[in-house]
Amino acid sequence: MVKQKTLYKLLASVSILFILYALIKNYIVDPEAAGFLNNKTGLKRELNLPVWLNVMYIHVAFACISMAAGLANFSTRLMEKSRILHRWNGYIYLISVLIVVLTSGYMAPYATGGKISSMGFNALNMIWPFITIVALVQIKKKRISKHRNWMIRSYAFCFTNLLIHLITALFHYGFGFVYATSYTIGVYGSLVLLLIIPTIIIRAFLDQSGKKAAVSS
Numbered sequence: 001m002v003k004q005k006t007l008y009k010l011l012a013s014v015s016i017l018f019i020l021y022a023l024i025k026n027y028i029v030d031p032e033a034a035g036f037l038n039n040k041t042g043l044k045r046e047l048n049l050p051v052w053l054n055v056m057y058i059h060v061a062f063a064c065i066s067m068a069a070g071l072a073n074f075s076t077r078l079m080e081k082s083r084i085l086h087r088w089n090g091y092i093y094l095i096s097v098l099i100v101v102l103t104s105g106y107m108a109p110y111a112t113g114g115k116i117s118s119m120g121f122n123a124l125n126m127i128w129p130f131i132t133i134v135a136l137v138q139i140k141k142k143r144i145s146k147h148r149n150w151m152i153r154s155y156a157f158c159f160t161n162l163l164i165h166l167i168t169a170l171f172h173y174g175f176g177f178v179y180a181t182s183y184t185i186g187v188y189g190s191l192v193l194l195l196i197i198p199t200i201i202i203r204a205f206l207d208q209s210g211k212k213a214a215v216s217s
């Protein structure tokens with residue numbers, strides 16, 4: 001239980017910091033995404049900048065909503081207070097995930113790193129909603145611990161952007177790779193890590209028998 005409380009506090013700190021970072025960076029510091037777009041070289045399709053930027057704003061807004069809604073729903077305190085709130089918040093999470101994936105579908109063909117990066121994003125566009133819908137199906141069947149585990153797997157994908165940028169920075173600044181190549185490695189590296197890390201967390205922090213029902217306090 002103590003381990004789960006610590007885990008939730010850690011998750012909450014990372015999520016809140018990342019939400020604040022994403023909002024400040026994309027709406028205040030660099031609303032034109034100039035820093036990011038400068039690294040796009042040799043695009044096969046012409047990018048319609050105003051449309052791309054508006055799609056990106058919607059993408060970031062719903063990404064932040066999904067992160068906040070998901071975080072709130074891992075709190076047992078909230079669930080104990082109101083099951084209805086948990087349920088509605090869950091639907092807000094689900095709809096946000098679908099909007100993030102839809103907007104991602106628009107941006108994917110223009111992805112930094114070209115076609116290989118686009119394919120990675122399209123894989124993410126299928127895997128994330130699939131995992132989220134499996135989580136929903138589990139709770140419809142009243143399998144609480146399975147629902148929790150699939151939601152942990154789903155929530156991990158809220159950190160896609162953070163992880164892509166961390167891996168890209170490591171390969172670009174750390175190992176001297178070209179930015180576009182580092183970004184492609186970032187897309188696939190995060191895809192793999194986001195599938196593996198939740199499994200490790202579930203095994204290490206949550207009981208094997210599947211009797212415990214929540215992550216937090």
Ligand code: HEM
Nearest residue numbers: 022036063104107108110111112121124125157158160161
């Ligand atoms: C949930 C947290 C997420 C946040 C905060 C977020 C944020 C962003 C931001 C700010 C950008 C603009 C470029 C940049 O600075 O990176 C972006 C681009 C993009 N995101 Fe997300 N994103 C998230 C999750 C996802 C997920 C899960 C997917 C795929 C299913 C995705 C797909 C894309 C695509 C395809 C682009 C365009 C990449 C490019 O042009 O190279 N994002 N995202």
